[in-house]
Amino acid sequence: MSTNDQANAITTRSAPPGEVGQVVSALGNELKTSSVPRRRHDLTVHELDGEALIFDAKSADTHRLNMTACFIWRLCDGRHEPREIAETLTRHFDVDFDEALEHTERMLDEFTGRQLLAENELVPGAARSAGGDPAEDGQRGDR
């Protein structure tokens, strides 16, 4: 996980003004990273060779996630706390736990800022449900 990798983890582009069919009002900054982050279910997600393109029809924004961001995104399934995501990162990338946790938290902030996560919703007891490595559970986007 290089510095460059982290800096360019997410790229976003808003639709040009004439292209936006229905722009809903921004949800504001009330969204907070839940303790068990969960992806919004209404996004169009395409995974391409380990990276992802996400289209948000509400805002008409398109986001590109690089491999690391995409990896974390996949784990935002309402079952994994940030610490568990970081632990999984350490198993797949050459990174120690502290660095992985810092990166995970930064990514979750980014996802929240870009309104890619479901509204704050604690899911008590949901974490630690499945065991194993959720990054390898075959989830390939939300479509």
Next chain:
Amino acid sequence: MKTRYFQIGAVGTSLTSDRRDVLEEYLGLYRKYLVDVAPAWRTDIQVLRKPLRFPHRRRYEVIANRRTRYEPARRDEIYPYVEWAINFEVPRTMPEYLQLHASTLQVGDEGVIFPGGSGSGKSTLTTGLVASGFRYLCDEFALIHADTLMLAPFPRAICVKKPSYEAVESVGVSMSGVRHYYKGTKGYVGYVNPLSIRPDAVGESCPIRWVIFPKYQAGEEPRLTPISRAQAAFDLHRVCFNLLSCRTIGLDVIAGMIRGARCFQLVSGEIKATCELVKDLVGERMSLAAAG
């Protein structure tokens, strides 16, 4: 007043004018695509002379689908505005296609697209590659069918800016018999009929296998850099004319199409060297096409 109908690849048009020379000029480039019956889906263009009682006003009107789009003052502005009017209407009238700002070519049975905005050098590169054996689909749009993901031809005349004449002539395409037009901020341009380069120059519908983003940099050594499909898809959606008005979600079309493509950034410099570099990249397909 006379009307002529054309089916230029996937794009149907009609041209109506009270000026015979305007119709003749259009026929000069598109006679091959003349049809007797009006295409069901088409853009209707009218070119009319404005009454002389308003001498201080612009002298012509270019009307697209019954709306006045342009009022050129000069005779040599009319044709570029006709092309622009068609370009403007295509995204509105053909929602079954995703439309990207790109030039498109065919090699073998595979499609190559060169996405990029004005000034990226795509028309000059396109002309050079057609002269090198590629088949021409369009110099302005990639028309991608939303259901089949096939690249459709729209073989309009290739618009070459005057500063690029020398480069185009260096690859054997003569600009001496080409009429020059004034195209606003782009300055003077000439329109090259691809069939004048080679009688078999125009290609047909094909799947996209190569996505190459050109960027012209004068004096640079041409070079290709592979990029990820996600980056290419993200960059493609930035040059999409109808991301939200396409029948299908535009990003779905791009993602579906890009899965079967190899993606590169191209720094283009001297035209011959750049064409050779691109030919080397897709060389196997060129050989197959020649053998076929």
